[in-house]
Structure formats: C-alpha cells, structure tokens
Amino acid sequence: MNHTPQPPRNEAEEREWLMQERAAEAGRLGAQPGDATSTPYDAIARALRQPPNESLPTDFAHHVAEHARRRASANMYLELVLSWTLCGVLMAMLAGLVMHFGTDWLKLAQSTLPLRAMANKWIVVLVACLLVFNLIGRLLDARERTAH
Structure with a gap:
C-alpha cells in the first residue's frame, strides 16, 4: 500500500487509491474480515498489520x-x-x-x-x-x- 499521496492520473487509479484507503481505515477501525464493504485490499492491509512470521530459519x-x-x-x-x-x-x-x-x-x-x-x-x-x-x-x- 502506498503511504505517500500521489495524484491519480485517471479514474481507475482513483478507484484503486480509494479502495486502498478504505482498507487501511477499516483496519484502523477494527472491521472484521468478510464485511459487506470489504475490498481485495483488506487482506493486504491485515497482512501488513500482523507481525512477521518468527518461524523463519536464522540463515x-x-x-x-x-x-x-x-x-x-x-x-x-x-x-x-x-x-x-x-x-x-x-x-x-x-x-x-x-x-x-x-x-x-x-x-x-x-x-x-x-x-x-x-x-x-x-x-x-x-x-x-x-x-x-x-x-x-x-x-x-x-x-x-x-x-x-
């Protein structure tokens, strides 16, 4: 997800930006997965909020x-x-x-x-x-x- 605002060049980019922002806002508000307003970016936002997997090998x-x-x-x-x-x-x-x-x-x-x-x-x-x-x-x- 982008955190630096960039002006959208067309309507498709505007929609993508809004979906990313809604997913980030829903994560901050604690929305549950599978809500009626969920977007494909909700899973990405949830994965980014979780801590990294600690079971990676040391090497x-x-x-x-x-x-x-x-x-x-x-x-x-x-x-x-x-x-x-x-x-x-x-x-x-x-x-x-x-x-x-x-x-x-x-x-x-x-x-x-x-x-x-x-x-x-x-x-x-x-x-x-x-x-x-x-x-x-x-x-x-x-x-x-x-x-x-």
Whole structure:
C-alpha cells in the first residue's frame, strides 16, 4: 500500500487509491474480515498489520541470496557460452585472414606505421600476445563476476 499521496492520473487509479484507503481505515477501525464493504485490499492491509512470521530459519537471508546467485549464474551461462563462441569465431577468422594474405598484411602495416616500430616482427607478436591475454583476462573477470 502506498503511504505517500500521489495524484491519480485517471479514474481507475482513483478507484484503486480509494479502495486502498478504505482498507487501511477499516483496519484502523477494527472491521472484521468478510464485511459487506470489504475490498481485495483488506487482506493486504491485515497482512501488513500482523507481525512477521518468527518461524523463519536464522540463515533465511543466506538461502535467498544463494538462490538468487544460482539463478543469475544460470541466466548468464548462455551469454558466457555465446561470448566464448564469438571469440573463437573471431580468432578463426583472424587465422584465416593471416593464412590468406600471408605477409601482405605485414607489408601494409609497415607502410602505414613507423618503420622503426615494425622493424622487428617479434614486437608485433608481443603486442598480439598482450592483446590476447588482456582479452582472456577480461573474459575471466566477467565470468568470476557472474559466478558471485
């Protein structure tokens, strides 16, 4: 039930607001359930007036959090599989391009980049390895965040 007054936007909201207010007023006046003037909100107002159930286990919040965590990880599993599949497809396409164009791409890169930076082919390999390790690290971090 809303306790902060908000102006109704239409007649249906006005009726809902009035039913909520009548249920709250009937609860304050001590109306019995099943009266002729009862509304669907009477049961909600009665439930809100009762104290919480004391028979909840002491680790109830832990169980709820664990359930939410399992559900989130199950939902993220498909996204993780699709991400790894996309990464594999992109790597296969990169390998295909390298095999198709051979050393032509290296000559093109040397013509567009400063010659000193590309003079050693091992610098290119080092940069590629660093990029791949960075990508893998980010994917593992994303996986760890979805697991927790």
